[in-house]
Amino acid sequence: MDIPFTVKLRDDTTLYNAKVGIWLFLGSEVMLFGALFSSYILLRVGAPPGTWPRGLLNVPIGAFNTIVLIVSSVTVVMSWASLKLGNLGKFRFYQAITLLCALSFLTIKSFEYRDKFTHYEVWKTDGARMTGHVEGGPYFWSTQTLKDKKLDHIVFHPDPHHYTEPVKPHAGAAAEHEGHAAITIPVAEIARLSAFVPAHSTYFAIYFTLTALHGLHVFGGALVIGYLWGPGAKLWKTDPERFTNRIEISGLFWHFVDLVWIFLFPVLYLL
C-alpha cells in the first residue's frame, strides 16, 4: 500500500502531504508562542509602573545572535536551492553553515544564561534595592541559601544603577561590570536576595521560559537538519525529489524558529 501525494502534488491543492502537515504544525506553534507573548503583555501591563526590569540583558550579544540566525535562514534556502539544482555537495556546504550557526547561537545563549545566574539583586529591609555580584561569583543563591549557610554578611559589588532608576544616557548593560567598590551587607539587613533566575521576577520568568522554549526549538531543528545532512542524505540516491522536499520542510520549520527570535529580541532586549 502506498500513500498518494507523498511526493507528487495533488491537483486541486497543488501541495504534497508533508507541506500541508508542516503548515498546520506551524499554525499550532504560532498559537503556542502567541500564548506566551500574550502572557508577556499581560504580565507587563499588570506590573506597577516603573518596576518592570529593563536594560539587564546585553543588547550587542542579542543583536549578534539575531544576525547569526538570519545568516542561517539564508543558508537554509541556499541549501535547498542547491538540491533543486542537483548539487548535493553545495547543499552539504550550506547546511554545514546552518548547523554552525545553530551551534553558535546556543553556545552564546548559554553564556548569557550563565551570566544571569551569577548576577544578583538585593532587597534590603530599609527598602533600598541594588543589583550586582556576590563576592566569589556563586550561582543560584537565594534568601534561603543565606539561611542554610548561616552567613551573617555578604560582600557585594553593586552595579552603578538600579534598573528602576530613570535610565541615564550611559547606563545600561555594558556598565554592569564596572561596579562600585565592594560593600559588606549584614544578612540581617537583607529582606530578599535572588540571582537573575526565573524566580527573580515575572520578567525573568517569562524571559527564561520563552528563550528556553525557543532554544529547544533551535536544538530540535538542528537535530533534524543534522540528521538530513548525515545519514538522512542517503535518500538523495534513491528518491531525490522526496529528499529535497524533506529539506524544504525542515527549512520551513527553521524559518519559523528564526522568526520567533526576530520577535523575541526586541521584546525582551530592547523594549
Add this chain to the structure above:
Amino acid sequence: MQPTAIETQPHAAHEAHHEELGFWRKYIFSTDHKVIGIQYGLTGLLFLLFGFCLMLIMRWQIAYPGKPIPIVGELLLKVLGDEMANGGVMQPDLYNAFGAMHGTIMVFLAIVPIAFAAFGNFVVPLQIGAPDMAFPRVNMASYQAYFMGGVVMFFSFFIPGGAARSGWTSYSPLATYADMGHHPNGQTFWILGMVLLITSSLLGAVNFIATIIQLRAKGMTWMRLPFFVWAQFVTAFLLLLAFPPLEAAAVMQLMDNVAGTSFFLPTGLVVSGNAVPISGGGSPLLWQHLFWFLGHPEVYVLILPAMGIVCEIIANNTRKPIWGYKSLVYSVLCIGFLSFIVWAHHMYLTGMGTKIATFFQTTTMIISIPSVIILTCFFISLWGGSIRFTVPMLFALAFLPMFGIGGLTGLPLGFNFTDLHLHDTYYVIAHFHYVVAPGTIFGLFAGIYYWYPKATGRFMNEFWGKVHFWTSLIFMNAIFQPMFAQGMAGLSRRMYDGGVTYAGVDDPALGLVGVPQIFIDMNRHISWAAWCLGLAQIPFILNFFLSMKNGRKVASDNPWESTTLEWQTPTPPPHGNFDKPLEVYRGPYEYSVPGKSKDFTPQNELEKR
C-alpha cells in the same frame, strides 16, 4: 531520477514484507489507521470505565459522608494508606484527587481519545476513500504519546501525596499550593501527563486535517463529504489551535511549581497564614484565560464527533437524506470559529469587568444558534422517515433530547446575571454532564454498535444492546436531573460532604438560608442511580467482548445498507482499505432516491444508463 526503479522496488519489498508482520508490528506498533483506531478505542474505554469508577466511589462519600466505603474501602486503605483512606473512609484529599482526576480522565483520556482519535482514525480514511492516514508513523507516535500520558496520570495516584487535587481546571494559586509537602507532587505529574496528551492531540490533529485535505478519493468533493468527516475536520482544527495555549500555560504552571516563578501567583500571597517567599507580580486570571481558551473549544471537541456519528446513523436508519446538509456544514464551521471567542463565559465571577462579560455573553448567545440549527436539522430529518429502531439508532435518537437538555440549560449559564447564582453549583455539573454523558457517550455507544460489524464482521447482540440502552437512559436521567434542582437550591459542587455543611445553617437573625434538607437527601438517590448505571454497563461490556466470537455474522460487506464509502470495503478492511481504485459520483446520503430499485445508492456506484 529513475522513477520506475523507485516506484517498483519498495512496492515489491512491501509485498514480501506484508506477510511477515508479526504480532508486535501488527497489533502493538501498527501504522494501520484501523488498528490505531481500535487501540485508541480500547484504551479510551478502559479509562472511561476507570474515571467512572472514581466517581462511583466518590458518590458514596457524597451520599453517606464519613462512613467507611463498602467493598473498596479496604482496598483503598491498603493501596493508598491512612492519609487517604483512614479506616476505609474517603479523606478530603482523596476526594479532591478523585474529583480532579475524574474530570481530567473523562475529558482528556476517555472522551477525546474515543470520539476524536478512535472513531476518527477508524472511520475518516474509509469514508473519504483513502488507503490510510497521510502520515501513518506520526499516527502511531500520537497513540504512543497518548498512552504514555495515560500511564503518567494513572501512576500519579500512587506517588506520595497522591494525584492532582485542584480540579480538572487546576486553577492557580491553588494548584501550586494544594500539596506543598511533596515534590514532585500530583500536580507536577498532571502537568507532565497533560503535555504528553497535548502532544498526542496535536500530532493527531495535523494528521487528520492533512488526510482530509489531501487524500480524498477521486470525485470526493468537499460537499460530498459525509457530515461525520466535516465534524472531525472542525474538531481537528479546534485541537490544533486551542491546545497550544494550554500547553504554554502548563509550562508556566510547571515553572511556578518547580522553579519558584510567579506567573500565576499575585503579589502578597499568603498561604496558611504565611507570606510565601516568591517574587509575586503574577496573575491568577491569566491561568484562567489560557485554560478556558482551550477549555471552551474542548467542549466542542467533545460534542462535534458525537454529532457526526449521530448524523450518519440517522441518515442510515431513516432511509432518507439528511435534511439541510449544507446548513449542517456551515453551522459546524461557524461553531468552530465562534468557539474561540466565548471562553470567558466561565469567568463571570472573577471580576474581569462588566464590558468584557457583556462581550462574552453576546458571543455565547450567538454560538448557540448554529448548535440549534444542527439539532433542528436532525429532528427534521426524522420527519416522514421509515425509521428502523436498531440499537445504534436508539442511542442516536436519545442523543437528540439529551443533548437538547444539556444545551438549553447552558443558556442561563451564558447570561452573566443568572450565572452569578448558578456558577459552581450542581446545576453546572448537571448541565455539562447532560452534554457529555447521555449526550456524547450515547453518541459513542451508537457509533460502537454501528461500526462494530465493519471492524469485526459480526453484529453485537440486539437484545442485550436494547437492555443496555433502556437501563442507561433511565439511570442517566435519574442521576443528572435532580442535580439541576440541587444546584438551583444553591448546593455547591466539589463538596467533600455532599453539602451537609450548608444544610441547616438557617439563621433568621443573619438572614441566612441553608440548603433545604430534601436537596441533600437527593444525594442518596443520585448515588444509587449511579451505581445502577454501573451495573447497566455490564451487558455492554460482555456484549462487546463476547460478540467478537459469538455475534451474528454479517451477510454482506454493507449490512446496514449504507451509502458511505466505509461500507464499500471488504470486512474487516485490509491494510490499504480498498481493493480497487475508487471514484465518487454523488453526495453522501442518497437514500430512497425515487425511481431506483433499491433504497440506497452508494457514493461510488456508477450510474447505469
